[in-house]
Amino acid sequence: MNHAQLTALGRALRLLGEHGEALSADTPDAKLHEVKADLKRALELLDESVTSAAPSTRCAEHPNGPVDENAPDLCLLCETRRRAARRASINGPAQTGPSATAPSRYGVRDDRPQPQQRWLPELWNGQEWQLCGTPRRDRREAELYLAAARRGPRAAMAYRLVHEFTDYEVLRVWGTPVKVDIEPLGNL
Numbered sequence: 219m220n221h222a223q224l225t226a227l228g229r230a231l232r233l234l235g236e237h238g239e240a241l242s243a244d245t246p247d248a249k250l251h252e253v254k255a256d257l258k259r260a261l262e263l264l265d266e267s268v269t270s271a272a273p274s275t276r277c278a279e280h281p282n283g284p285v286d287e288n289a290p291d292l293c294l295l296c297e298t299r300r301r302a303a304r305r306a307s308i309n310g311p312a313q314t315g316p317s318a319t320a321p322s323r324y325g326v327r328d329d330r331p332q333p334q335q336r337w338l339p340e341l342w343n344g345q346e347w348q349l350c351g352t353p354r355r356d357r358r359e360a361e362l363y364l365a366a367a368r369r370g371p372r373a374a375m376a377y378r379l380v381h382e383f384t385d386y387e388v389l390r391v392w393g394t395p396v397k398v399d400i401e402p403l404g405n406l
Contacts, residue, residue, distance in 0.1 A: 219267040227267060230260035336382045337389075339364050341374035344398035350374070353382070357389075368392060 219227075237253045273281035277293035289297035337360035341350040350367060354360040357379075364377050376393030 219269075223263065223267040227260065227263045230256065230263055234260055334382075338380040338382055339367070340378050340380055341367070342376035342378075342393070342395035343374065344396075345400065347378065347395070350377070357381075361390075364392065 233256055234253070237249075237256060240249075241253075271282060274285050275281060275283055275289075275292040277283065277291045277296055280293050280295050284294040285292050286294035286297045289300075291297075336353040336355060337357045338349060338353050339351040339360050340347045351360075351363050354363065360379055364379060367373065368377060374393070376391060376395040378391040379389045381387045381389050
């Protein structure tokens with residue numbers, strides 16, 4: 219609701235309040251028709267300002283969520299959460315997964331991290347090998363990345379592709395890495 223709608227609706231409702239205070243048993247029909255017209259005007263303003271659907275539940279968190287007729291706030295999502303909490307307080311927390319059946323002395327496969335295989339593109343910066351791109355899961359993609367880097371305008375002196383599994387293995391080297399002294403004139 220924008221400010222203009224809010225102001226107009228407030229005026230219309232205040233006018234209706236004044237009509238309500240002025241009503242009595244001997245109010246003429248002309249005055250009642252005026253009240254009826256003002257009521258219609260206020261309802262039209264209210265219809266214009268409401269943009270969303272009417273809430274299906276009384277829940278502040280899920281006003282348009284699924285309905286559960288047995289819930290005090292009619293919200294199925296909150297009632298499901300409350301039922302789970304009641305069950306947990308009576309039965310204790312629910313156990314799920316393979317460890318719920320029998321504990322294992324050596325653990326379960328899900329407890330151990332899975333080995334990861336990656337290809338690391340590296341470049342020689344004159345002093346050491348440094349990572350020059352995102353580690354890749356696909357070797358071909360890593361080689362294509364390095365080929366594009368070698369053709370780039372600021373290509374390094376050498377590149378290499380390192381295979382990382384449980385250990386590191388240098389798969390291929392492009393160029394010759396030469397140690398470059400960072401001091402000018404050989405540190406004289």
